[in-house]
Amino acid sequence: MIDLEKQSGLPISWDRTNKRIIFPENFVQVEPVVRGRKDMEPVLFEPEKEGPQELYYIYRGVAPASEAEEIARRGLRYDITVLRPGTIGREFVKTFGHYHSQKPGTEFTYPEVYEVLYGRVHFLLQLPLEGDYGELEKALLISAKPGDKVLIPPNWGHVTINPGEDCLILSNWVATDCESHYQPIQERGGGAYFELQDEEGPIFLTNTLYNHLPALKRCSVTPVPRFNLHTGLPIYRVLHKHPESLSFLVNPENYQEIFQEYLQGLLQAGKCS
Numbered sequence: 001m002i003d004l005e006k007q008s009g010l011p012i013s014w015d016r017t018n019k020r021i022i023f024p025e026n027f028v029q030v031e032p033v034v035r036g037r038k039d040m041e042p043v044l045f046e047p048e049k050e051g052p053q054e055l056y057y058i059y060r061g062v063a064p065a066s067e068a069e070e071i072a073r074r075g076l077r078y079d080i081t082v083l084r085p086g087t088i089g090r091e092f093v094k095t096f097g098h099y100h101s102q103k104p105g106t107e108f109t110y111p112e113v114y115e116v117l118y119g120r121v122h123f124l125l126q127l128p129l130e131g132d133y134g135e136l137e138k139a140l141l142i143s144a145k146p147g148d149k150v151l152i153p154p155n156w157g158h159v160t161i162n163p164g165e166d167c168l169i170l171s172n173w174v175a176t177d178c179e180s181h182y183q184p185i186q187e188r189g190g191g192a193y194f195e196l197q198d199e200e201g202p203i204f205l206t207n208t209l210y211n212h213l214p215a216l217k218r219c220s221v222t223p224v225p226r227f228n229l230h231t232g233l234p235i236y237r238v239l240h241k242h243p244e245s246l247s248f249l250v251n252p253e254n255y256q257e258i259f260q261e262y263l264q265g266l267l268q269a270g271k272c273s
Helices: 037-043 065-073 235-241 243-249 256-267
Strands: 013-015 020-022 033-036 054-060 076-083 112-118 121-129 132-144 149-152 157-161 168-175 193-198 201-206 216-219
Touching: 020 054, 033 037, 037 054, 065 076, 076 235, 121 149, 121 193, 168 235, 168 243, 216 256, 235 243
Parallel strands: 132 216
Antiparallel strands: 013 020, 033 054, 054 076, 076 168, 112 149, 112 168, 121 132, 121 157, 193 201
16 A cells, blocks of 8 residues: 555545545546546557556546535645556557647636656657647656656647556546547657667657657756745645645636746756756
């Protein structure tokens, strides 16, 4: 059993044996969406290779029953995702990858914020060039550990990779109106880069189904204090302590200056290489 209360701020745990989140009785009892190896074949580097049959589990709408109505009123959803360790062939277990839907009446897709609850993670972020999913303007890799928060800015797609030897457990806040668009990733057989286990350690190979790929920039985690996204405060607790800080998830058009500052922070000297 993995106790997740300290990192998440919620009295929940991961049952290793039965591969499920354990919720208290006073919580919404959420059943997971399970992504299997077969579901992932369109985006795998070696879809014919063997690997775990169940790769990851998505729990959408996690909350104490007494707080579910307030969360819905704010137009938000809190999720937990668990990725198993291992590889399919040489490729580390990952999520399918997706882009987010555009907020009606704006030029921006909905953002998202993740927190690492357990394990270690590589987030692959990619920005299309002028809306062309086959050509990218930027590709970033952010490595994160428990307690780290990672913001997915508007208009960026993302893939989550588990490069560790243990399970990876993440939480996230996202707008309830946000839809995940998987087709742009599926049409190109996956994200911009594949992370593979090599004899000398992990390597990244380019996805040749993209027309143009920028060099992959490796970035450090960058706090976003103006959204109260910093180490020591679980993102679920932001709802209690600074609820208005989460409005950027629902109204991204009002926070473009902060998003740009965040991206500049990721890309500044000493943060990316």
